[in-house]
Amino acid sequence: xxxxxxxxxxxxxxxxxxxxxxxxxxxxxxxxxxxxxxxxxxxxxxxxxxxxxxxxxxxxxxxxxxxxxxxxxxxxxxxxxxxxxxxxxxxxxxxxxxxxxxxxxxxxxxxxxxxxxxxxxxxxxxxxxxxxxxxxxxxxxxxxxxxxxxxxxxxxxxxxxxxxxxxxxxxxxxxxxxxxxxxxxxxxxxxxxxxxxxxxxxxxxxxxxxxxxxxxxxxxxxxxxxxxxxxxxxxxxxxxxxxxxxxxxxxxxxxxxxxxxxxxxxxxxxxxxxxxxxxxxxxxxxxx
Amino acid sequence: xxxxxxxxxxxxxxxxxxxxxxxxxxxxxxxxxxxxxxxxxxxxxxxxxxxxxxxxxxxxxxxxxxxxxxxxxxxxxxxxxxxxxxxxxxxxxxxxxxxxxxxxxxxxxxxxxxxxxxxxxxxxxxxxxxxxxxxxxxxxxxxxxxxxxxxxxxxxxxxxxxxxxxxxxxxxxxxxxxxxxxxxxxxxxxxxxxxxxxxxxxxxxxxxxxxxxxxxxxxxxxxxxxxxxxxxxxxxxxxxxxxxxxxxxxxxxxxxxxxxxxxxxxxxxxxxxxxxxxxxxxxxxxxx
Numbered sequence: 001x002x003x004x005x006x007x008x009x010x011x012x013x014x015x016x017x018x019x020x021x022x023x024x025x026x027x028x029x030x031x032x033x034x035x036x037x038x039x040x041x042x043x044x045x046x047x048x049x050x051x052x053x054x055x056x057x058x059x060x061x062x063x064x065x066x067x068x069x070x071x072x073x074x075x076x077x078x079x080x081x082x083x084x085x086x087x088x089x090x091x092x093x094x095x096x097x098x099x100x101x102x103x104x105x106x107x108x109x110x111x112x113x114x115x116x117x118x119x120x121x122x123x124x125x126x127x128x129x130x131x132x133x134x135x136x137x138x139x140x141x142x143x144x145x146x147x148x149x150x151x152x153x154x155x156x157x158x159x160x161x162x163x164x165x166x167x168x169x170x171x172x173x174x175x176x177x178x179x180x181x182x183x184x185x186x187x188x189x190x191x192x193x194x195x196x197x198x199x200x201x202x203x204x205x206x207x208x209x210x211x212x213x214x215x216x217x218x219x220x221x222x223x224x225x226x227x228x229x230x231x232x233x234x235x236x237x238x239x240x241x242x243x244x245x246x247x248x249x250x251x252x253x254x255x256x257x258x259x260x261x262x263x264x265x266x267x268x269x270x271x272x273x274x275x276x277x278x279x280x281x282x283x284x285x286x287x288x
Numbered sequence: 289x290x291x292x293x294x295x296x297x298x299x300x301x302x303x304x305x306x307x308x309x310x311x312x313x314x315x316x317x318x319x320x321x322x323x324x325x326x327x328x329x330x331x332x333x334x335x336x337x338x339x340x341x342x343x344x345x346x347x348x349x350x351x352x353x354x355x356x357x358x359x360x361x362x363x364x365x366x367x368x369x370x371x372x373x374x375x376x377x378x379x380x381x382x383x384x385x386x387x388x389x390x391x392x393x394x395x396x397x398x399x400x401x402x403x404x405x406x407x408x409x410x411x412x413x414x415x416x417x418x419x420x421x422x423x424x425x426x427x428x429x430x431x432x433x434x435x436x437x438x439x440x441x442x443x444x445x446x447x448x449x450x451x452x453x454x455x456x457x458x459x460x461x462x463x464x465x466x467x468x469x470x471x472x473x474x475x476x477x478x479x480x481x482x483x484x485x486x487x488x489x490x491x492x493x494x495x496x497x498x499x500x501x502x503x504x505x506x507x508x509x510x511x512x513x514x515x516x517x518x519x520x521x522x523x524x525x526x527x528x529x530x531x532x533x534x535x536x537x538x539x540x541x542x543x544x545x546x547x548x549x550x551x552x553x554x555x556x557x558x559x560x561x562x563x564x565x566x567x568x569x570x571x572x573x574x575x576x
Contacts, residue, residue: 116497120562135497165494175491178482180498187503189535190474191558194466196531201564203463206453208565209423210404210468211506215475218499220562223555227548234543241540243484245533247477252529255522260515267511270479274408274508276489277496 002027003156004058006051006077008039010118011090012064013127016045018160021129029054030124031065038124055080060152063089068228071100078106086149088113088156092176093232094140094169102144111153112140112169115162116180120220133161140169177236182244184218184226185237191219290315291444292346294339294365296327298406299378300352301415304333306448309417317342318412319353326412343368348440351377356516359388366394374437376401376444380464381520382428382457390432399441400428400457403450404468408508421449428457465524470532472506472514473525479507 003019004027005012016026016039028045030036036048055061055077063070063077070091077087078101088111091097098112115137119126137157142150154164167175194212198204204212230237254262292315293304304314304327316333318324324336343349343365351358351365358379365375366389376399379385386400403425407414425445430438442452455463482500486492492500518525542550 116495118498136494175486175495176498178485179492179495179500182481183478183499183503185536185539186474186478187499188555188558189532189539190471191561192535192554193470193528193532195557195560195564196535197466197528198463204467204561204564206424207404207463207467210406210464211471211475212467213565214502214505215471216561216565217502219555219558221555221559223552223559226555227551230543230551231546231548234546238540238544240481240485241536241543244477244481245536245540247480247484248473248529248533248536251473251477252526252533255518255529256526258519258522260519263515263518264511266480267476267507267509267514269483270476270507271509271511272483273479273492273504276483276492277501277504 001025001059002057004029004054004061005045006030006054006061006063006073007065008035008044008048008124008127009064010122010126010131011115012062013039013042013044013124014117014129014131015062015064015090015115015156015160017043017127017129018132019156020044020046022159027054027058035124042124042127044124044127051077052080055085058085060086060088060156062156063087066225066228067091067093067097067232071096074101074110075104078104078110081106081109083109085109086111086152088153090115091232092180092229094138094172096232098141098144098169107144108146109149111142111145111150113153113157113164114138114140114172115157115160117162120217120222122222122225130161132157135162137162137164138167138172139164140167140172142166173233174236177233177240181230181233181237182240184221185230185241186244187216187218188221188226190216289313289347290345292317292342292349293333294318294342294349294351294361295353296323296332296336296412296415297352298410298414298419299403300350301327301330301332301412302405302417302419303350303352303378303403303444303448305331305415305417306420307444308332308334310447315342315346323412330412330415332412332415339365340368343373346373348374348376348444350444351375354513354516355379355381355385355520359385362389362398363392366392366398369394369397371397373397374399374440376441378403380468380517382426382460384520386429386432386457395432396434397437399430399433399438401441401445401452402426402428402460403445403448405450408505408510410510410513418449420445423450425450425452426455426460427452428455428460430454461521462524465521465528469518469521469525470528472509473518473529474532475504475506476509476514478504
């Protein structure tokens with residue numbers, strides 16, 4: 001089987017590397033000459049070529065381009081494929097993408113996927129083995145995809161070490177606004193706040209082990225990638241941000257009033273996240 | 289040399305374990321019967337005893353109790369020591385503590401310290417080796433301490449693998465409000481926001497690898513410990529929180545207006561934190 005990856009950044013490049021390691025032939029295409037050179041230099045793909053040549057020569061085509069371009073490009077790729085070919089995307093928002101292809105004659109050959117993995121780095125140079133291992137992959141509106149097409153794409157994500165879960169596109173975008181996108185804005189703005197006040201950068205460096213470094217980590221993320229994600233999910237994200245700002249304002253009010261028992265109560269509620277994040281494995285241990 | 293640790297929680301317990309490993313005799317005291325039992329069961333100290341017995345028998349005494357009790361207890365301990373003994377504390381805020389002992393007749397036998405290390409766990413059970421290794425220790429108003437007393441305490445922190453830095457107490461509290469305390473509130477409120485909206489906890493668990501898990505990590509921290517820290521640093525922290533809320537509100541406005549170039553600009557500024565956090569080591573490499 002030949003897999004064609006369009007867009008050889010962190011995600012596309014890492015999928016490509018993993019598929020090559022598993023013995024697939026992997027073709028690559030990218031709009032950037034630099035990315036194409038790096039993809040060859042860093043052994044990310046077997047060959048780079050034009051999108052047309054890649055589409056003609058691949059059994060499964062992965063569209064791993066920035067999220068603001070996917071909705072526009074997927075119909076163009078679907079136009080070119082035969083009925084035995086399969087296309088998937090890896091975009092971080094899913095509602096707009098699913099809407100853009102809903103009425104396409106070859107909709108059933110498309111799988112809307114979102115592998116939940118990444119680092120704060122980007123480009124083919126950032127592509128690594130085992131990026132996806134043990135993580136979740138979300139597939140949206142799987143009922144609109146042909147069974148053989150779904151099987152082929154799930155097999156590829158299994159190969160990456162991922163568990164595939166199924167979700168409605170709208171639910172996906174709402175959950176992601178709260179659980180992922182809000183975390184990124186929280187970190188970006190934490191960085192801005194600290195950089196604003198701390199003229200002495202050496203002190204930030206000296207004091208960063210106090211929880212700051214892990215909390216602010218996502219502020220290193222790629223601005224272009226994330227501005228597109230935020231734009232594509234702006235409604236849910238705006239609501240999530242509003243809710244976050246309200247919680248912070250309440251905390252500030254309690255702090256200003258010196259209401260210690262109320263602040264303890266809020267933090268005890270926040271502590272619940274420990275149970276939620278560990279919950280599954282703890283339950284599993286208790287049952288055995 | 290005999291070291292006495294009053295307060296056998298995560299920090300006190302970990303200091304005790306490390307000093308014992310280095311061959312010191314380590315005595316312990318704690319207000320909690322459970323902590324005293326655990327400190328013996330988990331080999332944290334050589335012996336537990338009353339505060340009075342500990343103070344009488346120790347060359348250096350570390351006060352590792354909750355931050356809201358330190359200002360009250362330090363003068364009481366200083367009253368009891370002889371001029372060749374030394375007392376240090378490890379509180380996360382320093383202004384109030386330094387003020388409480390400024391006029392004490394034995395002020396010069398006290399060292400105001402803050403080792404920048406911790407985990408989200410607490411109690412003697414949470415005490416571990418190498419908690420402090422490679423981290424920074426802040427010492428405030430070192431000019432008010434006797435040289436021999438300072439030397440003894442710096443030696444102990446060196447033994448823990450820490451580098452000691454010197455800072456004014458007021459500067460310490462201001463820096464910590466931005467770099468540490470704000471990160472904690474950011475995480476506590478992120479947890480509250482996500483728990484509010486996500487009725488289905490399984491989805492939080494499934495989607496947590498998207499940056500949420502690391503950003504929210506500090507929300508697992510101990511509410512009593514942190515409410516005292518926040519209370520002791522409420523002025524600077526309230527200003528820091530206000531500034532953070534302003535940055536978030538600006539980000540929300542830009543998102544609502546769909547001003548993508550402005551959001552990219554903000555995130556590029558936020559990216560600067562990468563240079564700040566890596567800066568020192570990168571510079572060091574460039575120089576060599």
